[in-house]
Every structure is written in structure tokens, then in C-alpha cells.
Amino acid sequence: MESLELVKKHNAFESFNPMQEKAVAAGLADNSIVVSSPTASGKTVVAEIAALNCILQKRRKVVYTCPLRALASEHYNDFREKYSKELSIKAVLSTGDFDSSGKYLSSNDVIFTTFEKLNSLLNHRAEWLSSIGLLVVDEIHNLGSDRGPTIEMVLTKLRFLNKNLQVLGLSATIPNSKEISKWLGAKLVESDYRPIELREGVFLDGELFFEKDATSIVQHQDELSSIALDTLSRGKQALFFLNTRKRSEATAKKLASLTSERLSQQEKNVLENASEKILSALEIPTEQCRTLASLVKQGVCFHNAGLLEKQRRLVEGLFKKSYLKFICSTPTLSAGINMPAFRVVMPSPYRYSGFGMERIPVSEWKQVAGRAGRPKYDSSGEAILIAKTEFEKDDYFDYFINGEIENVESRLASESQLRFHMLSIIASDFVFDLESAEKFFSGTFYGSQSGNLSELFEKITKIISGLEEMGFVKASEKRIDATPLGKRVAELYLDPVSAHRLIGSLRRNMHNDLAYLFSIASTNEFYPLLSVPKAMQAELWERVMQHPEELPVDVNKEMFYDDGLLSKYWISLLLKEWIDEVREQAIVDSFNVQPGILRAKLKNADWLAYAALELAKILGLESHFIPLTKIRKRLQHGVKEELVPLCELRGIGRVRSRALFKAGVKTIADLKKIDVKDLEKILSPAVAVSVKKQLSARK
Ligand SMILES: Nc1ncnc2c1ncn2[C@@H]1O[C@H](COP(=O)(O)OP(=O)(O)OP(=O)(O)O)[C@@H](O)[C@H]1O
Numbered sequence: 001m002e003s004l005e006l007v008k009k010h011n012a013f014e015s016f017n018p019m020q021e022k023a024v025a026a027g028l029a030d031n032s033i034v035v036s037s038p039t040a041s042g043k044t045v046v047a048e049i050a051a052l053n054c055i056l057q058k059r060r061k062v063v064y065t066c067p068l069r070a071l072a073s074e075h076y077n078d079f080r081e082k083y084s085k086e087l088s089i090k091a092v093l094s095t096g097d098f099d100s101s102g103k104y105l106s107s108n109d110v111i112f113t114t115f116e117k118l119n120s121l122l123n124h125r126a127e128w129l130s131s132i133g134l135l136v137v138d139e140i141h142n143l144g145s146d147r148g149p150t151i152e153m154v155l156t157k158l159r160f161l162n163k164n165l166q167v168l169g170l171s172a173t174i175p176n177s178k179e180i181s182k183w184l185g186a187k188l189v190e191s192d193y194r195p196i197e198l199r200e201g202v203f204l205d206g207e208l209f210f211e212k213d214a215t216s217i218v219q220h221q222d223e224l225s226s227i228a229l230d231t232l233s234r235g236k237q238a239l240f241f242l243n244t245r246k247r248s249e250a251t252a253k254k255l256a257s258l259t260s261e262r263l264s265q266q267e268k269n270v271l272e273n274a275s276e277k278i279l280s281a282l283e284i285p286t287e288q289c290r291t292l293a294s295l296v297k298q299g300v301c302f303h304n305a306g307l308l309e310k311q312r313r314l315v316e317g318l319f320k321k322s323y324l325k326f327i328c329s330t331p332t333l334s335a336g337i338n339m340p341a342f343r344v345v346m347p348s349p350y351r352y353s354g355f356g357m358e359r360i361p362v363s364e365w366k367q368v369a370g371r372a373g374r375p376k377y378d379s380s381g382e383a384i385l386i387a388k389t390e391f392e393k394d395d396y397f398d399y400f401i402n403g404e405i406e407n408v409e410s411r412l413a414s415e416s417q418l419r420f421h422m423l424s425i426i427a428s429d430f431v432f433d434l435e436s437a438e439k440f441f442s443g444t445f446y447g448s449q450s451g452n453l454s455e456l457f458e459k460i461t462k463i464i465s466g467l468e469e470m471g472f473v474k475a476s477e478k479r480i481d482a483t484p485l486g487k488r489v490a491e492l493y494l495d496p497v498s499a500h501r502l503i504g505s506l507r508r509n510m511h512n513d514l515a516y517l518f519s520i521a522s523t524n525e526f527y528p529l530l531s532v533p534k535a536m537q538a539e540l541w542e543r544v545m546q547h548p549e550e551l552p553v554d555v556n557k558e559m560f561y562d563d564g565l566l567s568k569y570w571i572s573l574l575l576k577e578w579i580d581e582v583r584e585q586a587i588v589d590s591f592n593v594q595p596g597i598l599r600a601k602l603k604n605a606d607w608l609a610y611a612a613l614e615l616a617k618i619l620g621l622e623s624h625f626i627p628l629t630k631i632r633k634r635l636q637h638g639v640k641e642e643l644v645p646l647c648e649l650r651g652i653g654r655v656r657s658r659a660l661f662k663a664g665v666k667t668i669a670d671l672k673k674i675d676v677k678d679l680e681k682i683l684s685p686a687v688a689v690s691v692k693k694q695l696s697a698r699k
């Protein structure tokens with residue numbers, strides 16, 4: 001097989017490893033295969049072999065899909081660098097915009113995407129998807145997570161459309177991988193090969209215990225610092241996994257004095273430079289930006305959803321090049337990625353759930369542990385839990401290190417998941433009566449695992465009548481069809497319950513900012529909401545009660561039924577402050593929300609405002625067209641209406657546009673008129689020149 005040689009050559013590998021040999025022997029060129037093997041065993045390479053074969057020999061397209069944007073992006077960049085130019089293979093990354101049929105994607109040979117994006121493409125009936133040759137599903141053990149139903153749907157739909165589809169599922173080591181391969185009619189390749197030894201151990205009272213031996217570590221202030229110092233003294237790097245964002249930041253601060261003392265001058269220079277970039281990620285840096293920038297300068301950083309995307313990319317790059325010695329992260333960094341961490345340290349393998357602190361699953365520990373000791377970077381690795389007592393040490397060995405990994409079970413029977421996916425499969429004609437529904441669901445992982453659909457069908461019947469009441473489907477004795485509204489809801493990738501709520505709000509004909517923002521905050525897609533500080537609750541209730549006319553719900557009734565009412569109101573106020581130009585740091589402080597979370601919420605709100613606008617369009621609710629269009633722009637830029645036109649220029653955000661406005665430059669026409677020298681007095685010279693350039697290009 002030509003692709004074998006190509007993959008070997010382009011990776012500069014001497015040979016394939018035993019797991020890879022096994023996969024090749026199973027018939028990678030034609031067969032569907034599930035590979036279940038340890039972290040860092042080189043599963044990506046198996047995908048590369050199958051992909052090149054499909055593209056070069058069969059002349060068919062390949063889709064690679066995985067749970068995280070960051071992972072899709074890492075694999076895309078890696079693949080493109082290795083193969084695109086020399087082999088003239090067109091690769092593309094597609095993870096954004098759910099309301100698109102992605103026609104432009106069809107001119108590519110390999111498409112890297114997330115489960116959700118792929119499902120949304122199917123909702124748009126993207127034709128090219130029915131002729132792909134190979135689907136790679138990375139981290140397929142996610143079938144057992146809350147993203148699982150989407151994986152089931154994507155796979156079932158694509159296999160319906162294309163009976164000869166070759167599927168390659170890449171899984172962590174799980175006990176019931178056989179069930180996954182059986183479902184897919186795939187061969188199972190199991191291996192326990194890990195190229196780099198990974199030792200899992202527990203740290204207690206200055207000693208690092210492994211299964212068969214133990215080593216002492218010089219004691220420093222506390223456990224974390226001791227392990228950190230020992231890692232530095234070996235010239236190595238480590239990832240610390242913490243269970244909250246706050247702890248990730250606090251831990252980084254604690255370790256900063258250790259790293260800063262050991263940086264070379266060259267390292268300091270690089271970090272200094274990067275630190276400035278981190279600081280200037282926003283027009284005005286927030287407190288968090290400053291903290292992060294200062295830590296980076298000292299050779300350490302935190303990593304969580306509160307970081308801006310640009311900052312996240314920067315710190316990941318710095319760690320990969322060994323400038324940063326430690327990253328203190330929440331589980332955002334736990335799956336699939338390759339990082340030069342000799343050690344992974346987890347001080348507390350517990351996580352807060354709705355019912356208090358709960359142990360993380362063993363499978364999650366194994367994923368986290370697997371980030372240590374990666375082949376490109378290290379010759380061995382250690383994954384360490386920290387215990388407080390002898391009893392806890394033994395328990396960690398029994399439960400996490402030697403314990404049983406959980407089986408992967410289908411989550412499709414969850415009612416909300418089922419409702420969402422039901423509308424989607426009706427809208428795209430996979431299901432049009434009970435018989436076709438039975439056929440479809442027999443093809444799912446749920447169907448394969450349970451072997452009995454009767455319980456599921458009880459739920460499905462209820463769900464269909466619910467969808468009918470909402471006006472999204474029409475069901476008769478013989479047929480079930482989606483209405484045009486239902487089809488649009490599926491295309492918009494909205495939960496039917498959210499769409500129903502949005503439509504209810506729109507029909508109330510309210511056009512004030514807060515009403516729109518509250519409607520957005522009321523959708524399931526906007527979860528999780530922010531918790532309302534106790535001290536604020538009474539005051540907020542008073543405000544809600546005094547102005548019930550501001551909100552698109554019957555406040556007097558909802559206050560008894562909806563226990564999330566106040567949180568929705570609270571986050572609507574946050575959005576309102578953003579579009580009224582309250583300073584970002586002030587918002588961060590008063591709502592206790594980090595910049596990265598704020599940005600994610602704003603992006604989501606913009607998306608939901610778009611969805612509301614599209615629903616208004618299909619319902620002919622014209623009075624909402626202009627206000628919703630305006631509110632979208634204001635959400636995107638964080639400005640009052642008068643500044644929107646100025647913000648359309650690159651380099652002009654909420655701060656600079658306000659400065660221009662204050663200086664009397666209020667419109668694009670004013671901007672065109674003003675001399676560049678005068679403009680430089682308001683904006684920085686570089687921005688002034690860029691603005692003038694953009695304007696002359698517009699003429
Ligand atoms: N045959 C090989 N020879 C040398 N290095 C290899 C070989 N195969 C893979 N590698 C290297 O091993 C590293 C880990 O590979 P990869 O990311 O594919 O692991 P994985 O099995 O997908 O792990 P995870 O389960 O954590 O996602 C990569 O840096 C890769 O280049």
C-alpha cells in the first residue's frame with residue numbers, strides 16, 4: 001500500500017509500532033476498524049494511513065471528526081503541514097457556523113470538524129457528505145458522554161446515506177470496545193502498546209509511590225511546590241490539573257516564584273515578548289489579562305475557559321517550545337493533545353456536581369494521565385495524584401490506578417437529547433413514519449446495545465406529539481413530516497424547546513433591548529447561567545417586580561414556575577451593560593465572570609440573536625427584523641447603536657470608536673474627511689494609517 005510508505009516518510013518514522021502493524025493487518029485500506037489502545041500509542045497515524053489511501057487510491061473524500069475544536073485544529077494543522085503541499089491534498093478545518101451547508105467544503109479532500117458541526121452539515125443535507133469514502137471518529141469512547149448522542153446520530157445518518165462508508169473509530173482503552181465495533185460492523189484492533197512508559201503514582205508525605213517502588217522528593221513549602229521543584233531540577237515540564245478555574249489561577253501564582261528564578265536570559269526575552277502580546281489581546285487589558293501576562297513572564301501560566309482564545313493559543317505554543325515550565329489547567333487540556341509534559345499532577349480527582357463533590361470517572365483520570373510522557377517529547381512520563389492520608393493513598397491506587405475503567409453506554413435515551421435529534425432526523429427525511437423510525441434507531445449504538453427499542457419508542461411517541469404541539473412537525477396515522485418552521489429550527493441547530501421559547505417571546509411583540517436579551521438568555525443553548533450573588537438577590541427581585549413590562553414573560557406567574565428566572569435576568573443585565581459600553585473590567589468585576597467566559601457568552605448571544613431573527617423571518621414577524629439586526633451588531637462590538645458603523649472597520653473596537661465619536665468623528669464620512677495627522681492624535685499612528693487604507697479601498 002503506497003500510503004504506508006508515504007506516512008512513514010512524511011513523519012520520518014523508522015517503522016510502525018506494533019499497534020499500527022496490527023491495524024494495517026486488519027485491512028486499513030477497505031475495512032471499518034475500531035482501534036482501542038492506550039494514550040500516545042499513535043492512533044492518529046492509523047488515521048493518516050487510511051486517509052491517504054482513501055484520497056490517493058480511491059479518489060474519495062475523508063472526514064475527520066472529534067469532540068473539541070482545539071483538537072480538530074491541532075490535527076488539521078499537523079496534517080496540512082505534513083501532506084498538503086507535497087501530495088497536493090486539500091485540507092480544510094470547519095468548526096464554526098452551524099447554519100451553513102458548507103458547499104465550499106466539497107472542493108476539499110479532507111475535512112476536519114467537530115461532531116456538532118458535522119451533524120449540523122447533515123441537517124443542511126450537504127450532498128457531498130453522501131459520497132465520502134472514509135469517516136474517522138477520534139475519541140469515539142465519547143459515545144458514553146453527553147456528546148455521545150450526536151456521535152450516534154452522525155454515524156447512523158452517514159451509514160444510511162452511504163452503505164459502503166468506511167469508518168475508523170479511535171478509542172481510548174475501554175472494556176467494551178467490542179460493543180462499539182459490533183455496532184459498526186467493524187474489526188476490532190486492541191492493543192496495550194504504549195511507546196513511552198507511563199507510571200501512575202501517588203504522592204504522600206514527601207514520597208512518590210508507584211506500584212513497585214517509591215522515591216523521596218525534597219520537601220518544599222507544600223506538596224505541589226515540592227513536586228514542581230523536583231520537576232524543574234530534572235529540567236522537565238509538568239501539567240497540573242485543577243478542578244476549578246480559580247484553583248488553576250491560584251496554583252499558577254503559587255508556582256511562579258519557583259519558575260522565575262530558573263529562567264535563562266533568552267527564555268526571559270521570549271517570555272517578555274509573549275507577555276506583551278497576552279496583555280494586548282483586548283483594547284484595554286482586564287485584571288485577568290494582567291495576571292496572566294505577569295505569570296507568563298515568570299515561566300508559568302494557567303489555562304481555562306476564562307482565557308481568550310488568542311491567549312490560549314499563545315500559552316500552548318510557549319509550553320510546547322519549553323519556555324513555559326508549567327501549565328495549571330482545568331480539564332480543558334485533557335484529551336488527545338500532545339504536550340511536552342514529563343509529569344501530570346492532579347491534586348484532587350474530585351469535581352463539583354449538582355450534589356456536591358464527586359469522583360471523576362476512572363476513564364477521565366486515564367485521559368488526563370495520558371498527557372504525560374508523549375513520544376515526541378519525552379522518554380518516560382509520570383502521572384501523579386496527591387493523597388493526604390495513607391488510607392487515601394491506598395484508595396487512589398485501588399480506584400484510579402488499578403481500578404476498572406467504566407463501560408461506554410449510550411446516552412441517547414435522555415429525553416432532551418432525543419427531542420433535539422428527533423426533529424433533526426424528521427426534518428432531513430431519515431424518519432417519516434414509525435417503521436422508518438424503527439429502522440433508523442435499530443441502526444444506532446443504543447439500538448445495538450440494548451437490542452430492544454420498546455422503551456425508547458414510548459419516549460419517542462411522547463416527543464413527537466410534543467413537537468407537533470410546538471408546530472415543528474405534522475403527524476398523521478401514516479406520515480410524520482417536519483413543517484417549514486420545524487425544518488428551519490433543525491437547520492439553525494436549535495433545541496426545539498429553545499426555539500419554542502424564542503418564538504413565544506417574539507410573538508409578544510416587544511422591542512426593547514432587555515426583552516430580546518432575556519429571550520436569548522432563556523434558551524437552553526445559553527446554559528450555564530451565572531450565579532446571582534446572594535447580596536444582590538433581593539434588589540434584583542425588586543427590579544423585576546417593578547418593571548415586569550420589560551420582560552417577554554408573565555413575570556407574576558413565572559416567578560413561581562421558573563427557578564432560573566433571576567439568573568436569566570442577571571445575565572441579561574450583563575449583556576445589556578456590554579451593549580451600553582460599560583467597561584469590560586467593570587463587567588468582569590460586577591458579574592464575577594472571566595474575559596474568556598464573557599467572550600464565549602457574547603458569541604453565543606450573537607448566534608442566538610441571529611437564530612431569533614431567522615425565526616422572525618420565517619414567521620413573517622417583520623417588526624423584529626431591524627431591532628434584531630441592530631442588537632446583533634451591538635453584541636458583536638459592545639457598543640451603542642451610534643457607534644456601529646465605525647466599528648465595522650478593522651482595528652476599531654468599542655474603545656476606539658467611542659474616542660472617535662467624542663472627538664467629533666461620528667460617521668464614516670467624517671472619517672474620510674479627517675486628515676490622517678489629526679486622526680493619529682485620536683488613534684495610534686498605526687491604527688490611523690490602517691483605517692485610512694481601509695477607507696480608500698472601499699471607494
Ligand atoms: N511509529 C511511530 N514512530 C515514532 N513516533 C510515532 C509513531 N507513531 C506515532 N508516533 C508519535 O507518537 C505521538 C503520539 O501519537 P498520537 O497523538 O497519534 O497518539 P494517540 O494514540 O492518538 O493518543 P491519545 O489517545 O492521547 O489521543 C505523536 O507525536 C506521533 O508523532
Ligand SMILES: [Mg+2]
Binds near residue numbers: 043044138336
Ligand atoms: Mg489521539
